[in-house]
Amino acid sequence: MNLNLVTERLLLRRWNEKDAEDLFRYASDSDVGPIAGWPVHQNIQESREVIKNVFNGPEAYAVCLKKDGKAIGAIELMFKDRTNLTEQDDECELGYWLGKPFWGNGLIPEAVEKILQYAFENCGMNKVWCGYYEGNLKSKRVQEKCGFKPHKIIKDSPVPLLNEKRTVYVNELSKEDWEARQVFKI
Template sequence: MLKTERLLLRKWTEADADSLFQYASDPEVGPITGWPPHKSVEESKEIIRNVLNGPECYAICEKENNIAIGSIELCLNGNTNMTTRDDACELGYWLGQPFWGRGYMPEAAKELLRHGFEDLGMEVVWCGFYDGNQKSKRVQEKLGFVFHHTCSEVPVPLLHETRVEHVNVMTKEHWGKCCAGRC
């Protein structure tokens, strides 16, 4: 478990299925990040068992109630198409709409980046967003990510479409110089 001033980042459990469904069924949340809204609590349970089960995947919870309101993950080599290196990973995240605009995602991501660089020995963290996802773009800017490249015609298999993706990067050196605890 990881902690910030206001949040807990902990492993997902099947007991989180109701809250996952509550936020992941919102059509404003999943599609902008590449997945369809959840259709049932049972589907949310399956997602917890089969998708939100990575070794560095965490439910984002407010400290006072420990209820899952979003998800954040460092996708390690083998679970991302952004790198084949063992010392590099991809940061992915989403947050339930009622919690947008509170600074929760930058707060959670700062802690996960710290964990990745300090505890897991990562040298590079990649992060991307689809064209039009301004909220995700702003989170990455606040965190100190640097633009790397844009890919056109990126497959989004869960939505049966292709999109433009903007890819950003943060190195351990950059994080240590400008971001560790300050941005």
């Protein structure tokens, strides 16, 4: 089930082909993709192909500012058929990235909090997995802010899109821990 998710500042919505130009604008920045494990986009056609073939999962969303609806990043819940982190029906992996001009404004933690609520309350998840590559301190901080706990470290993990190996830090958030955090937000 895919629908629009709304936060104070953001709209999380399905990707469409019209987003290719905006995607290219941010995905062509060498500070964005490589740290997350994917290569810099070379042209708008490549961004179109990514929208069609990568951002096509049942819970893949464009992260957009509410004020203009333009895509500035991506967030996705990946179920067992789209992730190597779980084979359980009630667990999924969370992935996200944000265009560099928007870094440091708390937008991705805002999007992550909303999609976690959706995962636990609407998708029947009991655990959400999330990881980051060594050196990606911004992603590490997002996961810490959103309550993820360290689970394991995988050394020499393949990064197929970049044809290299890296250390991956895998974190987890259980529904129980997420619910306990919600009590303190009220």
